[in-house]
Amino acid sequence: MPGPIEFWFEFASPYGYFAASRIDKLAEKHRRPVGWHPFLLGVVFKATGGQPLTGIPMKGAYSRRDMERTAGFLGVPFKLPEPFPFLSVAPARAFYWLTDNEPGRAKALALAVYHAIFGEGRVIDKPEQVADIAAGIGIDRSALLAGMAEPKVKDRLRAETERAIAQGIFGSPFVIADGEPFWGHDRFDQLDRWLDTGGW
């Protein structure tokens, strides 16, 4: 049986949000599971010298327009939160705590958090905000809050981010399928054909 498609994303990444809205449908088409892996892009940027898109001269202004247009193209709601970007430690920790404790709900939380951030334009960077969103989809609020504070969960997020860097992941979203790396939701056309043909 073919292995999972590894989907790496930063919660404060608009293109990660676009990819998250499409990855399951793409994977289903090829009967492949998806491994969801949030990581901290800011930590990656420290290693690579990368910087947040929206602050780059000229490219920043274009990127805001491109995000709006891409959302319309894909038919998903979009509102860029301000300030942007922001630290996404809280939702990423919540995700990994759920992965170890209620694995069936980690993806649902990721989608709900992404919807709050980029569908509604809300800065979600506090544990309480994440816990509120989690409660809205039936997750125990206080168990999650306690879980997010566990040293084990903090270490896990740190380790996953290091694992991303070790695999050459420098941006969000980033998909690795059968060892082949695809950066950006705009490589989903190539990823789709790659999963069909096994390469070219």
Add this chain to the structure above:
Amino acid sequence: MPGPIEFWFEFASPYGYFAASRIDKLAEKHRRPVGWHPFLLGVVFKATGGQPLTGIPMKGAYSRRDMERTAGFLGVPFKLPEPFPFLSVAPARAFYWLTDNEPGRAKALALAVYHAIFGEGRVIDKPEQVADIAAGIGIDRSALLAGMAEPKVKDRLRAETERAIAQGIFGSPFVIADGEPFWGHDRFDQLDRWLDTGGW
């Protein structure tokens, strides 16, 4: 009658090459003319702090793989010249001299130069190399060489590059259609729909 699609590109840009291989077909579908505009991306990078893709940590290694894979996806030959990138002043000047003197041949030269650079993996940075390619498609070699040295042509390339920056162009390829900017050949899907619908 709808105006032209403005296609901006750097000759030493692999993604510019991919876009050049597709722009005419896309424009024909929408019965739109294409204005071809080479510019010097290195000059733009001085204004924006951008840097050549292949030299960026992690992203550079990925980009080489992505170029190869994208070429295969599109079905065009590809070989990255070394050293890369290189100064593309010579082909860009030749293009603008032709634009003013044999306008029907400027695009043919651009395509032939792109083929030599990325189809065959040749560094084309000397006027004589450009003139050889031009001669191969029936352009007068010595007239072109003399033309490339004209101060008027040098000024023209400088002015076009400044015009690119003034329009917010920070990368290659870059298309502007009815005032809407599209960066990257991977926005051709959005460009295609935009030309159909006039936006969304």
